[in-house]
Structure formats: structure tokens, C-alpha cells
Amino acid sequence: MIDKLEFFIALARERHFGRAAEESGISQPSLSAAIRQLEDQLGVVLVVRGSRFQGLTPEGQRVLEWARRIVGDARTMREEMRAAKTGLSGHIRLAAIPTALAMIPRLTEPFQAKHPDVTFSVVSRNSLQVLSQLDNFEIDAGITYLDNEPLGRVTSVPLYAEHYTLVTAEGTPFADREAVTWKEMNGVRLCLLTPDMQNRRIINQHLAEAGVTVKPTLESNSMVVLLSHVGTGQWASIMPRNVAKSFGFAKQIRMIPIIEPEASHIVGLVATHREPFTPLVSALLYQARSLSAADLV
Known part of the structure; x- marks a missing residue:
């Protein structure tokens, strides 16, 4: 059966x-x-x-x-x-939204230090795909937004808060500013994630609230593609601060906080809600809960 x-x-x-x-x-x-x-x-x-x-x-x-x-x-x-017979071992399939990919080592590195016989595979998916693949047993856990769109019946653990910055090259408008507003993004030549990404929907929402119509001249589902175009000096982008920092920019790239309002959204680990969890998922949720709460401010 x-x-x-x-x-x-x-x-x-x-x-x-x-x-x-x-x-x-x-x-x-x-x-x-x-x-x-x-x-x-x-x-x-x-x-x-x-x-x-x-x-x-x-x-x-x-x-x-x-x-x-x-x-x-x-x-x-x-x-x-x-697990009872041989100890914790096996393989964890993890899917994450593109803006969370650079943050995954903060979860996987300490986990594997404790459980060296566990391996990971990590794929990039949009938020809807993360939830769909959880339902269909294609992944064991996902990393996605927790506070913006419905999640369904999942167990979630907050990992960190996203804060948004204008990422632009030196010598371009706003490059010498300490902060910019969402309203000032009107007319900026932007490259952004594709509309199927929840990060893009979040950015669209904040821009719309500021009265700005989104008209990017380049879209991609890859953060690397966006960052490489910012480096040409012909585009700017709006990205979570932790994502931009993780790429170790050269000095000619600036990250300028976007304020009025200073928006933030929580990203976390999700797993299909069931009791009991598999030993692997249970251990992963435990590791996620042990991460510093300071990341949520």
C-alpha cells in the first residue's frame, strides 16, 4: 500500500x-x-x-x-x-529563496559540525515552489519569508530579518548619500528579481506605497546577475542588506539604506507540520532555533 x-x-x-x-x-x-x-x-x-x-x-x-x-x-x-540504530545520518534536501542562499552556511555549517554523517543538497526556488515541494516530499525543509504571504500548515522558525538597501556604483546618483527613501527610487534605472519572486513582490509593494511605479530595465532570478549589472555602473538594484554584504563588494559599490519607512521582513526555516518530525528535520529545526536572536532586529 x-x-x-x-x-x-x-x-x-x-x-x-x-x-x-x-x-x-x-x-x-x-x-x-x-x-x-x-x-x-x-x-x-x-x-x-x-x-x-x-x-x-x-x-x-x-x-x-x-x-x-x-x-x-x-x-x-x-x-x-x-537513527536509533546507527545515529543521525542521511541526506537533507533544502530549498531556499534566492535572497536567502548566502545565509544558508550559518545553518548548515554548525549542523554538520554536530552531525558529520549528514549531507545536504541546496536548490534555489521561489517561495511558492518551496511550499509546493514541501507538500510533495521533494524537499525536507525550506527557507522562505514567514510574514508576508500565507504559508499554510507548516512549522516555522525565524532565522533573520531582511532590511533593504539601494545597491549602486560609486559616481552614480545617490552614491554619496547616507540613506535614501523609497519615494526617491522613482526614475532610478533598476535591475530587480523577476516578478515570480516574493522579494520582488515585497519591493513592488513598498515602492507602490511610496507612489513609485516599478519599471526595471532588467530582471533576473539570479542575484549574481543583478550584482554583475550593478557593477557596470549602468544599473542600481534594491536588495536585502545581508545579501549585498555577503558578496564582499569592491570599494566602488555602495549599499545605501532605504528609509521612510525602514522596512523589514522575517525569513525563516519551514518544514511540513507533523508530529513526530523525522530525526533529520527535528535536528535541523533545533539548530535553527539555536541561532542568535540578534539577527531578528
């Missing part, structure tokens, strides 16, 4: 029998047969079928909720028994 539920979760995620089979490491006929057997066992139709996958039935949507819960509990049990 557990295997069939895992196949069903993969199908709901991929929305395609072939891709779900490939993801699950089985043939497409085997996956289709497993889904049929699951439907027979439960006595309901789970999938709307035609020439291709057309979605889940209402019963399928409900079974998907149960499947996620049951598969999650089964995985937790297996990991807990392994």
Missing part, C-alpha cells in the same frame, strides 16, 4: 503517467497498474483518464491528502529506527 501511495503522489505531482513512472523508477504500465490496484483497494476512482492524465477526481484529491500524511509518517518511522 505504501508504495502505491508514493506512486499516486508522484502522479499527482507530475500530472503525467510517463514522467511519474520515470520519477518513481518503474515502467509506465507498472505505475498504471499500481494506481488501478489502489483504486480497487479503496473502491473509488482516483484519476480522471482520457487519452492522457486529466486530473484527480474529488475522491482522488482527498486520498492525496491522506497519502501525503501516511507516506510522511512511514518515512519518519523508517528514519527514526535508522
Whole structure:
């Protein structure tokens, strides 16, 4: 039953029998047969079928909720028994919003110092993808904003607060200022993250509140791309202060606080809410809680 539920979760995620089979490491006929057997066992139709996958039935949507819960509990049990036998080991899959990537070593470095047999993989995702991948068991935990858009049913631990700066080259407008206002961003040639990023939506919101219409001349989902364009002197950007500092700018780049208002948003670790957590996730949440509260001011 557990295997069939895992196949069903993969199908709901991929929305395609072939891709779900490939993801699950089985043939497409085997996956289709497993889904049929699951439907027979439960006595309901789970999938709307035609020439291709057309979605889940209402019963399928409900079974998907149960499947996620049951598969999650089964995985937790297996990991807990392994940890009891051999100590904490394994692999943690972590997804983070782009503005948080530079901050991850503050979590992973002390964690691996305590648990050297645990490895990590880290990917960059937007905030909606972080939550979706948590739901679909594609990641174990995520790092995203906690206080701006709905998170759903997750456990969260605050890690730090973002404060915003104008990042610009020396010799450009505002480069000699100690602070600038959101309203003064009107007319600045900006490069910003793409609109699917929550950081961009936050910046749009603060600019709109100041009466400024956002018209970036360059967009990217990569902070490195934005920073390289700022370095040309032809663009400026609005970035969290901790992100800008983490790149170790040369002297010709300035970071100027943006005030009126001095906005901040909390970024933290999120994990699917369940009791008990897997030993790995439990240890990661414990490590996150041990980080300095001074970062939240």
C-alpha cells in the first residue's frame, strides 16, 4: 500500500503517467497498474483518464491528502529506527529563496559540525515552489519569508530579518548619500528579481506605497546577475542588506539604506507540520532555533 501511495503522489505531482513512472523508477504500465490496484483497494476512482492524465477526481484529491500524511509518517518511522540504530545520518534536501542562499552556511555549517554523517543538497526556488515541494516530499525543509504571504500548515522558525538597501556604483546618483527613501527610487534605472519572486513582490509593494511605479530595465532570478549589472555602473538594484554584504563588494559599490519607512521582513526555516518530525528535520529545526536572536532586529 505504501508504495502505491508514493506512486499516486508522484502522479499527482507530475500530472503525467510517463514522467511519474520515470520519477518513481518503474515502467509506465507498472505505475498504471499500481494506481488501478489502489483504486480497487479503496473502491473509488482516483484519476480522471482520457487519452492522457486529466486530473484527480474529488475522491482522488482527498486520498492525496491522506497519502501525503501516511507516506510522511512511514518515512519518519523508517528514519527514526535508522537513527536509533546507527545515529543521525542521511541526506537533507533544502530549498531556499534566492535572497536567502548566502545565509544558508550559518545553518548548515554548525549542523554538520554536530552531525558529520549528514549531507545536504541546496536548490534555489521561489517561495511558492518551496511550499509546493514541501507538500510533495521533494524537499525536507525550506527557507522562505514567514510574514508576508500565507504559508499554510507548516512549522516555522525565524532565522533573520531582511532590511533593504539601494545597491549602486560609486559616481552614480545617490552614491554619496547616507540613506535614501523609497519615494526617491522613482526614475532610478533598476535591475530587480523577476516578478515570480516574493522579494520582488515585497519591493513592488513598498515602492507602490511610496507612489513609485516599478519599471526595471532588467530582471533576473539570479542575484549574481543583478550584482554583475550593478557593477557596470549602468544599473542600481534594491536588495536585502545581508545579501549585498555577503558578496564582499569592491570599494566602488555602495549599499545605501532605504528609509521612510525602514522596512523589514522575517525569513525563516519551514518544514511540513507533523508530529513526530523525522530525526533529520527535528535536528535541523533545533539548530535553527539555536541561532542568535540578534539577527531578528
